[in-house]
């Protein structure tokens with residue numbers, strides 16, 4: 584396959600400095616080794632980790648048919664709505680490095696929060712389960728053979744802030760087949776991750792190559808800086824883009840008001856309460872309050888694992904539209920296809936919320952969005 588360098592992969596509003604290009608090309612020069620490379624991108628919040636990860640995926644797709652992407656950034660997810668930890672395979676180069684797009688992950692868990700803070704143990708365990716899935720599917724079964732059959736892995740991490748070093752170090756240690764660690768730095772040294780292989784114990788030999796690059800954005804003094812973004816707004820947009828998928832793409836929904844009304848009018852799925860389990864993550868809810876807490880919220884639609892050691896697979900998100908306690912039925916809106924929905928037997932509730940802007944549309948009465956639609960508890 585003819586190869587173009589990473590320089591040719593940049594998009595209009597994204598600037599790829601030479602340093603980034605060279606760093607990204609390293610992964611493809613060294614890719615003749617077996618097994619396929621595993622690269623992890625880390626650095627401070629808003630330093631460009633996601634943008635660099637997308638560039639790495641594009642560079643790898645010039646050499647490999649498929650690239651796996653392990654998204655550990657629950658607050659700013661790449662291919663899913665927020666609150667999910669996922670492993671996705673990609674087979675097409677992204678033409679615009681500045682925008683995320685929704686994709687159906689190969690494996691996905693509902694973590695149910697936008698940060699690992701509340702439950703770092705479960706967070707790391709989910710990531711390890713996803714990595715293990717990658718390892719068993721793509722490293723062990725194919726024998727790690729180089730070439731088109733091999734599937735490299737890019738891991739994007741959550742923005743590093745002081746106090747979270749143990750979490751990142753543990754994550755690095757879990758992923759034993761790491762080849763490259765891309766560490767993005769900014770000029771304000773105190774905000775950077777410690778230099779060198781900070782995650783290794785003294786007696787643990789370093790195997791991964793550490794590649795340090797500066798953030799691409801510079802101020803007028805040529806200092807590498809962070810680009811602030813409105814994380815909450817971006818999360819709300821991802822949730823709305825996700826539920827927009829409930830409707831055909833040619834249906835005219837261009838404003839929040841139109842989406843809100845379309846969701847209010849959308850026929851929900853009926854789920855018999857007796858056919859599912861309900862689990863609240865990160866908090867305990869008294870039995871008598873379970874339905875009150877579920878009503879008009881976002882839930883993870885999951886398939887309970889028979890093996891209690893495993894996390895339940897999540898097939899997507901749903902909005903609990905209403906609950907009829909007399910009929911023992913839950914009404915759920917979701918873009919998940921019926922075939923996948925039939926396997927769902929567990930609803931997971933966390934802290935992922937319906938965007939306020941969707942609930943506050945003029946003419947709709949929150950949380951039911953409009954009158955005369957469905958009975959509720």
Ligand SMILES: Nc1ncnc2c1ncn2[C@@H]1O[C@H](COP(=O)(O)OP(=O)(O)OP(=O)(O)O)[C@@H](O)[C@H]1O
Nearest residue numbers: 596597598628629630631632633634659742799810
């Ligand atoms: N090379 C670049 N050229 C232009 N803009 C960039 C570049 N790198 C990052 N940005 C912009 O900076 C902002 C932060 O980038 P990005 O989302 O990649 O950072 P991040 O480190 O992944 O953030 P987070 O810590 O929230 O996960 C975005 O608006 C992005 O478009």
